Amino acid sequence: MLNRKLTAAAAALILICSACEDEGPRRSIDRPSLGTKQPPLKLDKNSDRLVYGDTIMLAVVPEDGDLTFAKVRISLADERGSFLAVSDDSVDLTEKASFALPTALTGGGEVKLRVDAEFNDGQKSMRYQNFTVTAESEPQQWNFETVRKYPHDKSSFTQGLLFHNGFLYEGTGNLGESRIRKIDLTTGNVEMEKANKSDVFGEGITVFRDKLYQLTYKNGRGFVYNLGDFEKIDEFTYNTYTGEGWGLTHNDTSLIASDGSAYLHFIDPETLEEERRIRVFDHRGNVNRLNELEYREGIIYANLYTSFEMVAIDATTGRVLHRYNARDVLKRADMTTGMDVLNGIAVNPLNGNLLITGKYWQYLYEVKPTVK
Ligand SMILES: [Ca+2]
Numbered sequence: 001m002l003n004r005k006l007t008a009a010a011a012a013l014i015l016i017c018s019a020c021e022d023e024g025p026r027r028s029i030d031r032p033s034l035g036t037k038q039p040p041l042k043l044d045k046n047s048d049r050l051v052y053g054d055t056i057m058l059a060v061v062p063e064d065g066d067l068t069f070a071k072v073r074i075s076l077a078d079e080r081g082s083f084l085a086v087s088d089d090s091v092d093l094t095e096k097a098s099f100a101l102p103t104a105l106t107g108g109g110e111v112k113l114r115v116d117a118e119f120n121d122g123q124k125s126m127r128y129q130n131f132t133v134t135a136e137s138e139p140q141q142w143n144f145e146t147v148r149k150y151p152h153d154k155s156s157f158t159q160g161l162l163f164h165n166g167f168l169y170e171g172t173g174n175l176g177e178s179r180i181r182k183i184d185l186t187t188g189n190v191e192m193e194k195a196n197k198s199d200v201f202g203e204g205i206t207v208f209r210d211k212l213y214q215l216t217y218k219n220g221r222g223f224v225y226n227l228g229d230f231e232k233i234d235e236f237t238y239n240t241y242t243g244e245g246w247g248l249t250h251n252d253t254s255l256i257a258s259d260g261s262a263y264l265h266f267i268d269p270e271t272l273e274e275e276r277r278i279r280v281f282d283h284r285g286n287v288n289r290l291n292e293l294e295y296r297e298g299i300i301y302a303n304l305y306t307s308f309e310m311v312a313i314d315a316t317t318g319r320v321l322h323r324y325n326a327r328d329v330l331k332r333a334d335m336t337t338g339m340d341v342l343n344g345i346a347v348n349p350l351n352g353n354l355l356i357t358g359k360y361w362q363y364l365y366e367v368k369p370t371v372k
Helices: 002-018
Strands: 041-045 049-051 055-062 069-076 083-086 097-102 109-119 124-134 140-151 158-164 167-172 179-183 190-195 202-208 211-216 221-226 232-237 248-250 255-258 263-267 274-279 290-296 299-304 309-314 320-325 342-347 354-358 363-371
Touching (some): 041 109, 055 069, 140 354, 158 290, 179 202, 202 255
Parallel strands (some): 049 124, 158 202, 248 290
Antiparallel strands (some): 069 083, 179 190, 202 211, 263 274, 309 320
């Protein structure tokens, strides 16, 4: 009975919140306590839909003409409001605070700005303002030409794939089926493997300086192993945009993790703290459902969950440069009843070709990207 009452109360709360005009991020747990009433703010903007490279012009004005600002701060409200983009220190404040925010600074896609204002009489106000920042043109559509086919273990629910020092490494998911493996690419022979505990749902893996890193789906924990013997040497926690762990790769300095959203999180491999995050976007806005990843020379390859679509992302800006449709790679004769979605991208360093596979697929394909 008590549970039912609580559920009804929660439902009422959800209804109230869904009616809020200023909705902010989905989990607005960071909303500060600002007393009973906030003086309303008016936000004047040049547009709420811009092209990447443009500048967001934002003026913050109190609706009450008698109020003047002491301080106005703009930050990037990505769930936790932890990524401050601009502060007001250099702004000459009177009854209006004006900001010019380059989209190179805010990032592309769905930009959620948080405006915090303090008035000279001590009152405070906070508002969110969303912008859509798109790429100026559509990504190029590329194709794959299949070069070679390798065996792949049909019992592997592939979540992470990479090629390192002559061997393929694969991380798999599902409870009771999660493990990491070192594999001979040509024969499919398993050279070494380590199973996760049965309560762990494995996700993306990457190898950085002789350590193998593994994310988990909803466990909120990552694991670090010695590459040589798969001995677990460390554990870490992370707090991504969705709270989940999906794909993992790395550039020269950072681990890079996806979480099923449009965000990519850059993580320090030593401290295992998040350094920053970028949003992935194209000519329409956010590109969501980023899953398995592979970094190469300034580009992050990602496959998009539940589709045969893959994208090549500029690792600095988050802009999608190319799109690929891997649908034609999978031939009818290669399909099995138990197979699941495409998931798994590695690079063959010998020739630069991509190695792609999927969950419970029986083959792994070496493909060469070609311009359509
Ligand atoms: Ca990969």
